[in-house]
Amino acid sequence: MNDEASERLYHRASKPPWREILSHRWSAAKDWSLVLKDGTGDYFLLGRRGDPEDVGAYVPVPDEAAAPALGGTYTEAFRVDGTEHVDTRAVGLPTVYGTESVDLWVSWWVHDPVRVVRTRTVHGWHVVRTHLTASLHHLAEAQMVAGNGLGAPEIMQHLGMAQRMEETGLSYRVFDVRLRESGEELLLGQEEGEGVRYSWTPSRRGEYEFCLQALHAGPVSLAALWLLRHPDQVRQVLDWAVDHPTLLSPPRTDWQEELAALLGTLTDQERKEISYILRDRISALGRPVPSAPL
Template sequence: MNDPSTERLYHRAARPPWREILSHRWSGTRDWSLVLRDADGDYFLLGVPGEPEEAGAYVPPPDEAAAPGLGGDYAEVFRVDVTEHEDTQAVGLPTVYGRESVDLWVAWWVRDPVRVVRTRTLHGWHMVRTHLTSSLHHLAEAQAASGNGLGAPEIMQYLGAPQHLEETGLSYRVLDVRLRDTGEELRLGQDEGDGVRYSWTTSRRGEYEFCLQALRAGPASLAALWLLRHPDQVRQVLDWAVDHETLLTPARTDWQEELASLLGTLTDQERKEISYLLRDRISALGRPVPGVPL
């Protein structure tokens, strides 16, 4: 992790320009680039601009400077750090369970060394964090306006690709979204009390369906789910199951009681017709029926 208060993206070289040019060419390094400025204010670049291979296809930065020559008349020489840096931004995401604290792991790098020197961007993480904060707020507002929530999948979808800060020559992308415990964080969206619709994202539909099935399955399913989330409370769950046996055991039905209840709702004529049908059926089985000769 870098300390943004002390990390500098470029340093003014003390050696003569020609020696810096030869040093860079002989070293073959990709960790730093050489930016030179002549007396007329024109800039020259020696070295490949920083662009991590896994960040995607390389896109040349705008206004790409020409390579310097050994015989040039240069007034200033700068060594620019073009390695990839990693920092984190704490974010609070709204969910139906309350605020979810996460860390956004961010990779950032110098995409245009000349632009960094020209704009005197000494500390890159401050610029990246400012742009990231603005992007997150815009993303949260757009998701809310469309009736969707903002979670880790949405952040990775929109900010996982390289984001270019053309005005300063920097680029960044979100590498990962991880849960965190405590600390200062950027709060996005609205709290649960302002509306549940901001909390349910597309990625949580499966979680919703699972909870719905657990509720439909009844108290036994909910008790098992509780025990799964709290395995240290086996005794409490067992005590609850014993005290609420009627909830966990389906009620037994007595067909005779149900039939008697049904007959009680019939009219006299309906009961008489059923008694005739029942008498004929019993008689056909060879059983003696009162009033019917064998």
């Protein structure tokens, strides 16, 4: 991860420009580019433009600066970071279970070193994070208007490819979405106090089946699911379980036990009348019954 307080995207070179040109050419450096400026304010670039090779197909950007000549008259030289950086953005996604906390893993890099120097973009992650936040809000609003949910598949579909910020010369992409446990996060798709707006999509069929099974399993399954999503509420769940024992352990509906319990509440006269009725019924079935006392 990057520490914005100490890491800079470019540094003003301390050696004379002609020596920086030689240094870059001799080293065949790929982790930094050299940007030079002459007395008229024109910029020159020695290095590569575009995306890192591991991002996918290399897509160069249009050349806006010529390559410097060793004998040119340059007043300033800048070394620009050409490596790929990785940072995370905490996000809260609305689901049927409540807000799901995830980390978006973001890869970002300089695709135009000259534009970085021109705009004086010293710390890149702040710029990328701001653009990513705006993109996520726009995506959440578009999904809501379409009546669809917003989850990892939608984020990867729309932000998994390189996102260019031409005005600053930076690019980024979201390459993974992982569950997280805690921390400051950006809430998407709902306002504070608003219920979760959610529509089932094919990518969430598994979630639907899971919820359906949990509902069929009854209160025990739902209580366990709640505790899984809110592990800090163990005491509340236990108090609820003590106050609602019949929901977690419903009484048996064995009619024989209920009938035996009912017979125990009858008076002697009621039991005698029941015995006469029972004797007549058994006799009608052709079974021998004891004689009635005189």
